[in-house]
Amino acid sequence: MLHLAFNGRAMLADEMGLGKTVQAICAAALLKECFGIKRTLIVAPASLKSEWEEQIRKFTSLHAEVVFGSRRQRLEMYRNSKAFFLLVNYEQVMHDHEDLNLEFAPDLVILDEAQRIKNWKTKTADRLKRLQSRFAFVLTGTPIENRIDELYSLVEFVNPKIFGSLFRFNRRFYRFDEAGKTVGMQNLREMHEEIQPIMLRRRKDEISDQLPERIDNNYFVQMTEEQYIRYAEYENIVARLAHKAKRYSLSPEEFQRLQRTLSCMRMLCDSVYILDQEVKESPKIDELMHILDDLWEDDPGRKIIIFSEWVRMLDLVRERLDKRGEIYAVHTGQINQVRRREEVNRFKKVPECKVFLCLESGGVGLNLQAASVVINLDLPWNPAKLEQRIARAWRKHQKNTVNVINLVSEKTIENKMLSTLDFKQGLADAVLDARGDFEEFEKDNAKAAFMERLNQIMGSEPSPASPKSYVSRQENPPAEEILKQELQLDADGIDLCQTRVDGAGELESVFAVGDDKAKNKLAEKLNKSIPATKIAVITPENMELLRQLEKLGIITINKSDMTEVFRKESITPVQQSLNEKRMKMSREFLAGAERHMKMSNVLNDGGFCAEAIPPAQQAINAAALAVYVQVVESLPGEVPKQLRLGHLSGKF
Numbered sequence: 001m002l003h004l005a006f007n008g009r010a011m012l013a014d015e016m017g018l019g020k021t022v023q024a025i026c027a028a029a030l031l032k033e034c035f036g037i038k039r040t041l042i043v044a045p046a047s048l049k050s051e052w053e054e055q056i057r058k059f060t061s062l063h064a065e066v067v068f069g070s071r072r073q074r075l076e077m078y079r080n081s082k083a084f085f086l087l088v089n090y091e092q093v094m095h096d097h098e099d100l101n102l103e104f105a106p107d108l109v110i111l112d113e114a115q116r117i118k119n120w121k122t123k124t125a126d127r128l129k130r131l132q133s134r135f136a137f138v139l140t141g142t143p144i145e146n147r148i149d150e151l152y153s154l155v156e157f158v159n160p161k162i163f164g165s166l167f168r169f170n171r172r173f174y175r176f177d178e179a180g181k182t183v184g185m186q187n188l189r190e191m192h193e194e195i196q197p198i199m200l201r202r203r204k205d206e207i208s209d210q211l212p213e214r215i216d217n218n219y220f221v222q223m224t225e226e227q228y229i230r231y232a233e234y235e236n237i238v239a240r241l242a243h244k245a246k247r248y249s250l251s252p253e254e255f256q257r258l259q260r261t262l263s264c265m266r267m268l269c270d271s272v273y274i275l276d277q278e279v280k281e282s283p284k285i286d287e288l289m290h291i292l293d294d295l296w297e298d299d300p301g302r303k304i305i306i307f308s309e310w311v312r313m314l315d316l317v318r319e320r321l322d323k324r325g326e327i328y329a330v331h332t333g334q335i336n337q338v339r340r341r342e343e344v345n346r347f348k349k350v351p352e353c354k355v356f357l358c359l360e361s362g363g364v365g366l367n368l369q370a371a372s373v374v375i376n377l378d379l380p381w382n383p384a385k386l387e388q389r390i391a392r393a394w395r396k397h398q399k400n401t402v403n404v405i406n407l408v409s410e411k412t413i414e415n416k417m418l419s420t421l422d423f424k425q426g427l428a429d430a431v432l433d434a435r436g437d438f439e440e441f442e443k444d445n446a447k448a449a450f451m452e453r454l455n456q457i458m459g460s461e462p463s464p465a466s467p468k469s470y471v472s473r474q475e476n477p478p479a480e481e482i483l484k485q486e487l488q489l490d491a492d493g494i495d496l497c498q499t500r501v502d503g504a505g506e507l508e509s510v511f512a513v514g515d516d517k518a519k520n521k522l523a524e525k526l527n528k529s530i531p532a533t534k535i536a537v538i539t540p541e542n543m544e545l546l547r548q549l550e551k552l553g554i555i556t557i558n559k560s561d562m563t564e565v566f567r568k569e570s571i572t573p574v575q576q577s578l579n580e581k582r583m584k585m586s587r588e589f590l591a592g593a594e595r596h597m598k599m600s601n602v603l604n605d606g607g608f609c610a611e612a613i614p615p616a617q618q619a620i621n622a623a624a625l626a627v628y629v630q631v632v633e634s635l636p637g638e639v640p641k642q643l644r645l646g647h648l649s650g651k652f
Contacts, residue, residue, distance in 0.1 A: 009136045012137065014200070025055060040106060040107065041086050050341035053087060065081055065085070065086055078103035097128070101130070108133055108134070109135070110136075111128065111139065111157065138157055151195070162194055172186075173185060214394050220415070223412070224272075231269070234265045270409075303371040304354060304373040304375060308377040311334075329343040332359045376406045390402075486525040495540055511536050511537075512536070513537070586630055589623070590622070592622040600619060
């Protein structure tokens with residue numbers, strides 16, 4: 001508290017769960033007492049605004065207001081607010097930074113989870129750094145996640161004079177070869193010393209006597225045969241690209257393909273369902289149910305947080321919990337801010353609500369000491385993100401032992417990640433805490449050492465093509481699935497998003513309904529994987545006009561080739577006509593028939609004639625169902641999985 005208040009512009013980098021929120025609130029109150037400040041702007045992720053409001057109410061008598069609503073309503077609040085604390089989220093500042101300076105004119109700006117501005121090139125970082133205030137607090141448990149220039153961006157917000165220009169920073173702390181390419185880092189000890197005056201950091205191991213016991217366990221789960229077949233296809237692509245990267249640099253397109261393929265491998269470690277909704281099996285979900293039974297047998301009231309990076313994985317968990325009659329809370333980016341607050345409070349205060357299902361959006365900032373178990377259905381790339389998840393329960397004022405359970409698929413990328421991805425954590429230890437060997441991270445071959453670790457995970461040589469390789473047109477190709485996941489975390493300004501894929505399963509175009517910033521947001525999330533000319537955005541008003549024209553029969557909107565990847569809760573889906581439903585179902589069956597037939601052909605060509613028969617039969621059945629839904633008089637509530645002659649009598 002004293003560090004923040006009496007430096008005035010400072011960074012608090014305590015590890016997650018050590019009370020940065022309360023320290024910042026108290027420091028703001030101290031500035032009010034000692035320096036007479038009147039207005040504090042708190043910028044936090046949308047999911048944490050209610051958490052800040054709760055902590056302010058608990059520890060002070062100062063007035064706080066949370067900003068919600070349309071731009072007009074927000075401007076009204078900036079202009080007329082009498083609160084000492086005004087709580088906004090990062091997306092609101094993106095639109096309103098000039099109005100906040102002019103109308104609210106804060107004396108103090110507090111950035112919570114400030115790693116949101118770690119990339120100095122993003123619009124978020126640019127707009128946040130335009131906020132004007134005499135005092136500024138930066139709060140983050142992870143000042144460095146991947147690169148040292150992330151720390152540069154955070155320090156620049158506090159005091160741009162410390163490091164000077166980015167060019168000067170790079171020349172001072174990076175090493176370059178004759179061609180100007182980065183080959184390593186240097187002077188890291190000097191960097192550590194430079195930031196000491198403005199940065200205070202405590203590690204959990206320094207105050208271990210104030211924290212509850214933590215028990216970590218890895219549960220290894222064997223994947224299904226279907227998972228392994230599909231996983232091997234992507235693994236082979238990654239291995240070939242990694243082998244190619246040893247000889248020369250990958251092109252931007254190749255690197256994007258590598259990233260998408262790695263994401264698909266990680267999805268398949270959880271369940272095929274994430275990529276293909278026809279297959280719902282997930283050994284991890286089965287194991288999760290056994291774990292819940294064991295935990296509740298010992299303590300029926302124990303509360304549990306379940307994390308995954310994938311929305312569809314949480315959908316599978318919800319389905320199983322619903323069948324068991326369990327009460328649970330959900331926290332995803334698709335849920336609006338008001339309901340998120342209700343879900344958090346329900347988990348904290350309702351004894352019967354014993355499960356909190358959470359995407360990565362809930363991995364930061366939330367205080368969930370009501371839980372004493374954290375279950376990770378999948379492992380994030382970065383160890384800091386894993387610790388952020390765990391810190392929701394393992395934090396100060398937790399009275400119980402905290403169990404951390406990681407579900408890991410055997411013989412996969414997840415299995416190997418456990419022991420090899422320690423490079424990023426070591427870099428943070430060296431720069432922030434002066435722990436470890438500075439020289440180790442300053443070697444010219446530091447990047448090569450990291451690539452070596454990556455090759456250990458991927459396998460250095462491509463594997464020969466397997467006769468059982470799975471060839472398919474993915475119904476949700478990688479870029480489309482990644483966009484869906486991104487929009488679950490952050491879809492501010494977007495009401496609806498649909499995509500179209502080409503015959504090869506590649507993302508072809510994107511259509512959205514949203515505000516004037518939606519197109520840039522979508523382009524950023526897609527990482528330029530398609531040209532901006534292939535992204536179309538219209539306003540909600542224009543979309544409503546098109547729907548009215550369609551009702552009048554003046555135009556026809558073709559929805560058959562579009563896949564919906566995001567829809568706000570408040571947006572009611574347009575009811576499909578009977579013909580549209582028939583066509584949609586037929587296309588799904590035909591896509592399945594095509595997939596099964598390709599699999600049968602691959603097996604037959606590889607000499608596995610007997611094994612090729614079942615998928616061929618499935619292909620014939622799927623094709624028959626595609627015809628069935630077109631000619632039957634009325635669509636049944638549930639289409640049969642296997643078409644029999646009995647299904648046809650009296651139907652035509």
